[in-house]
Amino acid sequence: MVAKQHTKPDPHAFTVCYVRRSAHHRWLCCDITFSCPNQGLRQQWIQAISENLALLSHRPRCLLVYINPHGGRHLAKWIYDRKVAPLFCRAGISTDVIITERANHARDHLRAQHGDLKKYDGVVCVGGDGMVNEILHGLVSRTQTDHRVDQNQPDAHLVPCSLRIGIIPAGSTDCICYTTMGTNDPVTSALHIIVGDSQPMDVCSVHNNNTFLKYSVSLLGYGFYGDVLTDSEKKRWMGPLRYDLAGVKTFLSHNYYEGSIWFVPAQETQGQPRDQEQCLAGCHVCQQGSYSEKKKLKHLSEDEKFIKGSGSEWCVVRGKFLAVNAATVSCACPRSPRGLSPSAHLADGTADLILVRKCSRFGFFRHLLRHTNADDQFDHPFVEVHRVRRFLFQPKNQEVSDSTEDLSDSEMEKRVKTNAFRPICHASDDITAQSNWTCDGEILPHAAIQAAVSVMNSTTNARQKERQREK
Ligand SMILES: CCCCCCCCCCCCC/C=C/[C@@H](O)[C@H](COP(=O)(O)O)NC(=O)CCCCC
Ligand SMILES: Nc1ncnc2c1ncn2[C@@H]1O[C@H](COP(=O)(O)OP(=O)(O)O)[C@@H](O)[C@H]1O
Numbered sequence: 407m408v409a410k411q412h413t414k415p416d417p418h419a420f421t422v423c424y425v426r427r428s429a430h431h432r433w434l435c436c437d438i439t440f441s442c443p444n445q446g447l448r449q450q451w452i453q454a455i456s457e458n459l460a461l462l463s464h465r466p467r468c469l470l471v472y473i474n475p476h477g478g479r480h481l482a483k484w485i486y487d488r489k490v491a492p493l494f495c496r497a498g499i500s501t502d503v504i505i506t507e508r509a510n511h512a513r514d515h516l517r518a519q520h521g522d523l524k525k526y527d528g529v530v531c532v533g534g535d536g537m538v539n540e541i542l543h544g545l546v547s548r549t550q551t552d553h554r555v556d557q558n559q560p561d562a563h564l565v566p567c568s569l570r571i572g573i574i575p576a577g578s579t580d581c582i583c584y585t586t587m588g589t590n591d592p593v594t595s596a597l598h599i600i601v602g603d604s605q606p607m608d609v610c611s612v613h614n615n616n617t618f619l620k621y622s623v624s625l626l627g628y629g630f631y632g633d634v635l636t637d638s639e640k641k642r643w644m645g646p647l648r649y650d651l652a653g654v655k656t657f658l659s660h661n662y663y664e665g666s667i668w669f670v671p672a673q674e675t676q677g678q679p680r681d682q683e684q685c686l687a688g689c690h691v692c693q694q695g696s697y698s699e700k701k702k703l704k705h706l707s708e709d710e711k712f713i714k715g716s717g718s719e720w721c722v723v724r725g726k727f728l729a730v731n732a733a734t735v736s737c738a739c740p741r742s743p744r745g746l747s748p749s750a751h752l753a754d755g756t757a758d759l760i761l762v763r764k765c766s767r768f769g770f771f772r773h774l775l776r777h778t779n780a781d782d783q784f785d786h787p788f789v790e791v792h793r794v795r796r797f798l799f800q801p802k803n804q805e806v807s808d809s810t811e812d813l814s815d816s817e818m819e820k821r822v823k824t825n826a827f828r829p830i831c832h833a834s835d836d837i838t839a840q841s842n843w844t845c846d847g848e849i850l851p852h853a854a855i856q857a858a859v860s861v862m863n864s865t866t867n868a869r870q871k872e873r874q875r876e877k
């Protein structure tokens with residue numbers, strides 16, 4: 407990692423810090439000390455190692471760190487100070503640290519930055535998924551505003567951010583960290599950041615009536631998870647335990663919700679939700695996905711991109727559901743080490759849409775239990791899973807007219823694009839109970855949503871370019 411001067415006991419020795427892989431995707435920081443016959447040779451070694459390290463332009467030198475002191479078990483500051491800051495210091499990384507004082511502090515701070523972010527190589531989030539989501543919003547919004555992209559347009563082509571986000575897990579679920587890194591160990595995260603690792607991610611943009619609501623990078627869940635999160639919000643003081651309590655309560659209430667889900671299946675990807683492939687760094691499905699998508703879209707106008715980008719026919723599923731989940735990534739976390747959709751990909755431009763129809767409590771319990779072991783959670787007659795590029799959910803009392811089933815695909819696309827789905831409420835209709843969506847653990851107080859997935863890759867930023875030129 408870095409070469410450092412060794413003072414005692416051997417004046418001609420120097421120590422190199424390096425990364426060693428350990429079990430369960432963990433990384434450790436180790437030291438090795440070399441002894442030199444004389445001071446001159448020692449200086450030559452230190453200089454050579456330092457010069458070579460300086461050539462690695464993808465390694466960060468300056469980071470902006472946000473710490474949410476109230477995330478998870480309220481240990482974020484302690485984790486950063488004790489486990490992360492000393493490693494950044496050893497790696498010669500300078501930091502500006504902001505301890506958040508309220509929700510959305512980090513998002514608003516990032517949105518308000520103009521040229522000031524240029525000095526940073528990345529933003530580090532010390533917190534849980536809600537905090538990662540907040541920082542993602544700050545950066546993505548900042549970038550879209552700078553490029554005059556209207557985020558309220560569901561078909562807007564998002565401009566990639568120039569800064570990467572590093573995640574130090576200090577929240578309740580830490581699913582985004584666990585899914586991308588394979589562990590929720592703060593030291594492993596810090597070492598990935600230090601060596602300059604990066605991973606593109608799928609981002610799902612969520613709209614309602616041509617109004618931008620949120621981006622999601624882990625779980626968009628309606629019904630069971632929406633209800634768990636709504637209930638657990640009142641119990642934030644309990645920390646991660648709030649999810650267990652709210653989970654049991656929601657499970658016992660066994661609520662189901664009626665509605666229609668329209669979706670565009672991702673037919674051109676190489677993977678399938680039940681192919682038992684696991685997405686890892688350098689995944690061939692993600693590489694093929696982003697390559698074919700770019701090639702396909704290259705010659706199209708912006709308007710055509712939205713329509714063709716979806717690539718296929720709309721399908722509809724109607725019914726009574728205990729849960730409607732869109733997993734943009736596997737959503738692996740310590741509670742569920744393989745995740746909600748174990749074969750979902752990190753950056754293939756798709757989400758796995760999991761529909762759990764109304765079933766018995768026992769059936770639903772067996773389905774949930776399979777998230778915690780190696781059994782297939784989709785192997786139930788009441789569960790279906792589709793790999794999709796976009797989808798639309800209409801709760802029962804806002805259902806799309808049946809006549810849309812006779813529409814051609816292009817007419818359907820046009821209606822989605824112009825948001826021509828108006829709630830169809832009949833005076834005689836009972837207003838069916840509605841759930842909320844949970845978006846990376848935060849509540850969206852909307853039932854009817856449109857969602858579309860796109861791959862978010864960070865571009866090379868100004869500082870990296872400068873360093874590449876220096877080489
Ligand atoms: C009978 C045993 C049942 C066990 C069921 C276990 C199923 C667990 C699936 C967990 C999926 C989690 C998806 C991740 C979502 C996170 O983005 C979100 C926010 O995280 P954070 O900000 O770090 O708190 N967390 C959740 O939605 C928690 C869901 C917990 C449900 C029990
Ligand atoms: N200083 C703060 N006080 C209160 N809420 C905050 C603060 N900083 C961030 N938040 C909000 O707390 C929410 C949860 O944070 P997170 O770090 O994800 O913890 P957890 O994993 O426990 O939910 C996020 O939505 C974030 O916007």
Ligand SMILES: [Ca+2]
Pocket residue numbers: 608733734735750751752753754755756757758
């Ligand atoms: Ca995906």
